[in-house]
Amino acid sequence: MLSNPQTKNQTDTVLKTEKLNVYYGNFLALKEISLDIPKNRVTAFIGPSGCGKSTLLRCYNRLNDLIKIFRAEGKVYYNNQDLYAPDIDPVEVRRRIGMVFQRPNPFPKSIYDNIAFGARLNGYRGDMDELVERSLRQAALWDEVKDKLKQSGLSISGGQQQRLCIARAIAVQPDVILMDEPASALDPISTLRVEELIQQLKEDYTIVIVTHNMQQASRIADMTAFFNVEATEKGGRMGYLVEYDRTEVIFQSPQEKSTQEYVSGRFG
Numbered sequence: 415m416l417s418n419p420q421t422k423n424q425t426d427t428v429l430k431t432e433k434l435n436v437y438y439g440n441f442l443a444l445k446e447i448s449l450d451i452p453k454n455r456v457t458a459f460i461g462p463s464g465c466g467k468s469t470l471l472r473c474y475n476r477l478n479d480l481i482k483i484f485r486a487e488g489k490v491y492y493n494n495q496d497l498y499a500p501d502i503d504p505v506e507v508r509r510r511i512g513m514v515f516q517r518p519n520p521f522p523k524s525i526y527d528n529i530a531f532g533a534r535l536n537g538y539r540g541d542m543d544e545l546v547e548r549s550l551r552q553a554a555l556w557d558e559v560k561d562k563l564k565q566s567g568l569s570i571s572g573g574q575q576q577r578l579c580i581a582r583a584i585a586v587q588p589d590v591i592l593m594d595e596p597a598s599a600l601d602p603i604s605t606l607r608v609e610e611l612i613q614q615l616k617e618d619y620t621i622v623i624v625t626h627n628m629q630q631a632s633r634i635a636d637m638t639a640f641f642n643v644e645a646t647e648k649g650g651r652m653g654y655l656v657e658y659d660r661t662e663v664i665f666q667s668p669q670e671k672s673t674q675e676y677v678s679g680r681f682g
């Protein structure tokens with residue numbers, strides 16, 4: 415059982431990995447990742463393709479459990495609780511630690527039901543109309559859809575669909591929202607709206623975002639982790655954490671040459 419976030423377990427660090435190794439079969443995808451994710455902040459993961467950013471993100475809500483060949487060594491903590499302990503229910507983990515994916519993926523249901531569905535599944539017994547409105551307001555979408563709540567969630571624009579997915583994630587009252595390149599399929603205006611939204615959401619939630627967009631990381635993230643990938647003797651490609659610091663340090667005065675090269679667009 416996960417204890418309530420309001421209990422004594424709560425610290426300023428919401429998610430923590432300690433020497434986390436991730437394997438897909440025999441292939442070591444991530445090596446010795448030790449990283450603390452602070453509460454009510456936006457933390458960005460950046461780095462070249464294949465360095466394991468999405469893999470790490472999916473470790474935080476145990477989404478990798480669904481992959482047969484996935485195996486983790488080391489620790490992942492959520493509010494000081496070992497997320498991979500035998501008594502932890504992964505479904506409960508995914509309610510507390512929600513996820514928004516790269517491509518907007520609303521359910522083929524009405525806008526209203528996109529929000530209500532997960533809440534009902536989680537046994538929500540409050541005023542559903544109020545929850546739907548509140549979630550859509552928090553996702554900065556209410557004004558645009560309030561007159562068409564019965565329309566399909568697939569009938570609105572891509573940017574609106576992504577905000578609907580964010581509203582859906584919020585509706586089950588999570589603590590953390592993981593976002594895997596949430597704006598990469600959106601046009602520049604929708605991207606800015608999602609970025610503004612992320613900035614507002616950190617008042618209430620802890621946010622971890624994977625992005626390939628350096629400007630986006632520097633605009634919205636408080637903390638940035640730079641990952642890199644190197645070839646192994648066995649012919650694999652192993653991801654590792656190079657540097658983790660406040661975003662302005664990573665972008666303006668990083669310790670490592672590879673970070674400097676990556677953030678200035680000289681590789682990757």
Ligand SMILES: Nc1ncnc2c1ncn2[C@@H]1O[C@H](COP(=O)(O)OP(=O)(O)OP(=O)(O)O)[C@@H](O)[C@H]1O
Nearest residue numbers: 438443461462463464465466467468469470481651
């Ligand atoms: N389900 C899987 N089965 C086997 N290998 C996988 C699986 N998912 C990811 N990998 C491998 O793990 C490594 C890390 O992948 P991951 O998608 O986490 O990287 P990433 O940094 O998010 O990449 P990108 O920026 O391209 O999305 C890659 O070599 C990838 O091929």
